Amino acid sequence: MTERILAPFSTIGRRAVALAAGIGRWGMLTAETFRSLRHVDVWGRLLLQQMAKIGLDSVPIAVFIAIFTGIVLSLQASYTFTGAVPLYFVGVLVGKTMMLELGPVLTGLALSGRVGANIAAEIGTMRVTEQIDALETMAYPPVAYLVLPRVLAGIIMFPVVTALAIAVGIGSGWLTALQLLDMSTPEFVRGLTLFFEPFDVTFAFIKATSFGFVVTTIGCLFGFHTRGGAEGVGTSTTQAVVVSSMSILVLDAFWAVTLL
């Protein structure tokens, strides 16, 4: 009877301990990642390759999402504003929303699925097939070889892909306004520039950089701690995507609270 009453508390306790342990492992991996910066000879030649894999290969999905987000934003703004607010405010809403929120967040979420899953699966497979042990026996520091180039590539390329997504989203919103809302280019641009602040761009870049950091470190963390063959790789991959997506949303709120 007592056991039954205590069971939920014990579950909560176990999960809290697991969460604390996970955060601790993430902190240790992050510290080791920065310490590995000294092994330039190991990670230097892998950086470009990872930048292409994490950045360039992610462009199609980021652009696809941005095109449709721009279209929907434009149409919904017009639907909301009609009769109450001048139509050039469509440009305000498309620009501000793409730059401050949807550009970074939707790109981050899409890349957490593509990049985070890829990293966790790749490193997880290397772990269960002893390839990481093999690296160590050949005197390659595994964090410098596997983690650092991916994390640096994420920090560099997430803002680049996000900037492209924002531009494409605004572009598709503008085309939608021209074609479907009978707006003119000067009207749209007037709205776009009306409340524009250079800080909007900085804000988007801060968000994208932090998303790049968490998605890549979390992918590496789950990959590194994979156990138990194919099933373990699958579990790590799923967990990496779930945790990095949640982290993006938490960070999104954190930056809004602290910077806006």
Add this chain to the structure above:
Amino acid sequence: MSIQMNEVYKAFGDVRVLEGFSLEVEEGETLVVLGRSGSGKSVMLKHIVGLLLPDKGNVWVDGQQISNLPTKELYLLRRKVGYVFQFAALFDSMSVAENVGMGLERMKEFSREEIRDRVEECLTLVGLEGLSDRFPAELSGGQKKRAGIARAIAIRPKYLLYDEPTTGLDPLTKAVIDRLILRMNRELGVTGVVITHDMESAYRVGDRIAMLYGGRRRFLGTPDELRSTTDGVVKGFVEGRPELLENAS
């Protein structure tokens, strides 16, 4: 003594794997360690190269105590040790040549041409000449094992550690791998530690044979001494007679 393990204890959570295991490997010999699947042979081998550290006890390799070594020194020591993994552990995204040359690249002592020549030499030694551009996925099980051996010997190691090198191979490929292990020992003068549960291979390649049982060393002797042992546990394992093993333990 080139490799020495003194009273090594290792546990993973509640599972105690090594419970006071000791072993001495003489310079230039090939020592085979036998044991049932899951008895801790791979765990033992990983201690020698510092992939695992003992909970208690110590491991000496080439006069250096592994658990006391700073990372930099440990990496330097690893340049003297080649490790052949059970499933080869080749890097999927690299060709056979790139896999074999990886350790050499890390040493930063060789030009590209020297690395290419050494890679070709090692691949020829293991009978994989002409396969340097293939990827691991395009190799058979035996070829992967041989590529793993080529990668391990490319750095001209003083010590070679083999983790179940013949497991899962056909009898002919097993004989080829065994012959390679003997060549490494005789032609390159490498000190070898081979872990296996394949008795045929053990008798073929071992100068001495040890048995790991219950986390401790149960037997150590020459192949002839193993054949004539009266220890029921050892005899039961060697002859594949579980009733002997059950009675003795």
